[in-house]
Amino acid sequence: MTERTGIYIDGTWSNGAGQIENRNPSDTSDLIGVYAQADAAQLDAAIAAARRAQPGWWAAGVQKRHDVLMAIGTEMMARAEEIGRIIAREEGKPAAEGKGEVYRAGQFFTYFAAEALRNQGDLAESVRPGIEIDVRREPVGVVAIVSPWNFPIATPAWKIAPALAFGNAVVWKPANLTPASAVALTEIIAKQDIPAGLFNMVLGSGRAVGQRLVESRDVDAISFTGSVPVGRGIAAAAIANMTKIQMEMGSKNPLLVMDDCDLDLAVAHAANSAFGGTGQKCTAASRLIVHSAVHDAFVEKLVKAAQAFKVGHALEEGTQIGPVVSESQLAQNLDYIGIGRAEGAELLCGGTRLDRATDGYFMAPTVFANTRNDMRMNREEMFAPITCVQKVDSYAEALARANDSEFGLTAGIMTRSLSRASHFRANMRAGCVMVNLPTAGTDYHVPFGGRGASSYGPREQGRYAAEFYTAVKTAYVAAGAPE
Numbered sequence: 001m002t003e004r005t006g007i008y009i010d011g012t013w014s015n016g017a018g019q020i021e022n023r024n025p026s027d028t029s030d031l032i033g034v035y036a037q038a039d040a041a042q043l044d045a046a047i048a049a050a051r052r053a054q055p056g057w058w059a060a061g062v063q064k065r066h067d068v069l070m071a072i073g074t075e076m077m078a079r080a081e082e083i084g085r086i087i088a089r090e091e092g093k094p095a096a097e098g099k100g101e102v103y104r105a106g107q108f109f110t111y112f113a114a115e116a117l118r119n120q121g122d123l124a125e126s127v128r129p130g131i132e133i134d135v136r137r138e139p140v141g142v143v144a145i146v147s148p149w150n151f152p153i154a155t156p157a158w159k160i161a162p163a164l165a166f167g168n169a170v171v172w173k174p175a176n177l178t179p180a181s182a183v184a185l186t187e188i189i190a191k192q193d194i195p196a197g198l199f200n201m202v203l204g205s206g207r208a209v210g211q212r213l214v215e216s217r218d219v220d221a222i223s224f225t226g227s228v229p230v231g232r233g234i235a236a237a238a239i240a241n242m243t244k245i246q247m248e249m250g251s252k253n254p255l256l257v258m259d260d261c262d263l264d265l266a267v268a269h270a271a272n273s274a275f276g277g278t279g280q281k282c283t284a285a286s287r288l289i290v291h292s293a294v295h296d297a298f299v300e301k302l303v304k305a306a307q308a309f310k311v312g313h314a315l316e317e318g319t320q321i322g323p324v325v326s327e328s329q330l331a332q333n334l335d336y337i338g339i340g341r342a343e344g345a346e347l348l349c350g351g352t353r354l355d356r357a358t359d360g361y362f363m364a365p366t367v368f369a370n371t372r373n374d375m376r377m378n379r380e381e382m383f384a385p386i387t388c389v390q391k392v393d394s395y396a397e398a399l400a401r402a403n404d405s406e407f408g409l410t411a412g413i414m415t416r417s418l419s420r421a422s423h424f425r426a427n428m429r430a431g432c433v434m435v436n437l438p439t440a441g442t443d444y445h446v447p448f449g450g451r452g453a454s455s456y457g458p459r460e461q462g463r464y465a466a467e468f469y470t471a472v473k474t475a476y477v478a479a480g481a482p483e
């Protein structure tokens with residue numbers, strides 16, 4: 001692991017104006033490092049450097065951009081295990097999941113390397129004779145990226161890769177909880193032959209550095225992933241400046257378990273999507289809407305599955321669920337246990353902090369039954385290893401419950417009925433619908449995003465990403481007659 005702990009501005013690593021400690025959530029005695037915090041002047045310098053660098057990068061052409069992105073992606077895939085351990089150490093997901101995340105992040109870069117080559121426009125005949133029209137996609141300019149800690153490399157990768165592929169410059173504010181991952185990704189980008197200032201990584205708190213970045217009039221577009229309250233504030237700042245914006249936020253993803261499903265498969269998918277990544281995924285299955293005919297059998301098996309997970313140190317062999325990311329996140333999770341009980345939900349397992357050999361933020365996978373859709377646990381994103389079962393008597397009731405949410409990121413159905421699966425696919429109000437699959441787990445070459453409070457602005461990923469990272473220009477040309 002690198003010893004570097006700084007910020008990267010205008011092609012140079014530097015110390016910040018302040019510092020923060022980065023500790024391992026599996027073992028709080030493990031100090032990973034003391035990382036830089038930028039001040040306002042350093043952030044402004046990063047934005048100015050990006051502005052200067054962007055035209056040269058666009059002018060360098062598609063082959064250059066392809067080659068740089070391909071090199072970044074290839075190195076990330078080759079070093080997935082090593083960098084995956086950095087993620088595991090500072091974020092707390094098991095090392096194998098960290099490795100998978102870095103490999104996937106590499107795939108975003110290699111995918112968008114090809115998209116850079118594929119940036120094709122349209123030709124049209126004008127309604128006026130003698131005029132030709134072409135429609136091209138140009139870079140938007142300087143893109144501000146604000147990313148969360150739960151996928152500290154994959155989320156920035158799926159934003160940075162298209163930003164660079166389409167000729168933009170980047171100012172990235174990573175989450176303060178995961179600075180080592182940010183440094184690792186930045187080191188790979190920084191070693192490429194790119195203009196100084198094209199890519200900048202500015203560590204600092206969201207309230208100070210993040211807020212100043214999204215309020216800047218020198219930023220042309222903002223891509224954010226994180227919580228709804230912060231997203232609301234960022235949207236307001238963006239609209240005040242007429243800055244283009246794209247946001248992915250929380251969700252309360254439902255998984256419908258129908259009476260005709262493969263019950264064991266339903267239990268496996270429910271458990272993995274509810275508790276994988278310690279439940280800290282925007283795609284986690286947090287509302288399990290179960291048909292009464294299979295309810296009791298499903299719940300019994302789900303509790304067994306939840307209790308069978310090995311919860312422990314993220315770098316320990318065999319760990320399936322690591323710690324919660326931070327002390328405050330754990331405190332919030334435990335508050336929700338009290339809230340659920342007070343509202344009358346039945347706690348079937350978990351609900352407690354776990355002791356392990358090291359002092360970490362471990363929490364037992366938790367299942368609540370007899371919950372109502374209007375309970376806070378079923379309305380608010382908890383980002384916790386907590387899932388809530390609701391009982392229904394029909395598919396129609398299940399669908400209505402699933403759609404009764406302000407969110408709409410992913411949604412799944414477990415059924416052997418083609419008609420129910422097709423109806424669900426057409427009528428579920430969500431950005432991604434899954435049939436006989438977990439709610440978590442998506443591909444890298446197709447769009448990702450949601451509806452309602454889950455997303456705002458154009459989709460991320462796949463060729464749809466061009467909508468956000470480019471500006472469309474329509475050119476009219478009257479060539480005239482040759483002499």
Ligand code: NDP
Pocket residue numbers: 146147148149150173174175176177204205206207209210211212214225226227228230231233234248249250251281282329381382383
């Ligand atoms: P936040 O939304 O606070 O953080 C996401 C990113 O935004 C971080 O980089 C953060 O910086 C930054 N940020 C915070 N405030 C501002 C601001 N005013 N202006 C600009 N940027 C800002 O989420 P948290 O990490 O605090 O997590 C809190 C909750 O959010 C979780 O419990 C979960 O419910 C939800 N969440 C959802 C995610 C999702 O993918 N759906 C991802 C992460 C969180 P910094 O953290 O460094 O201060």
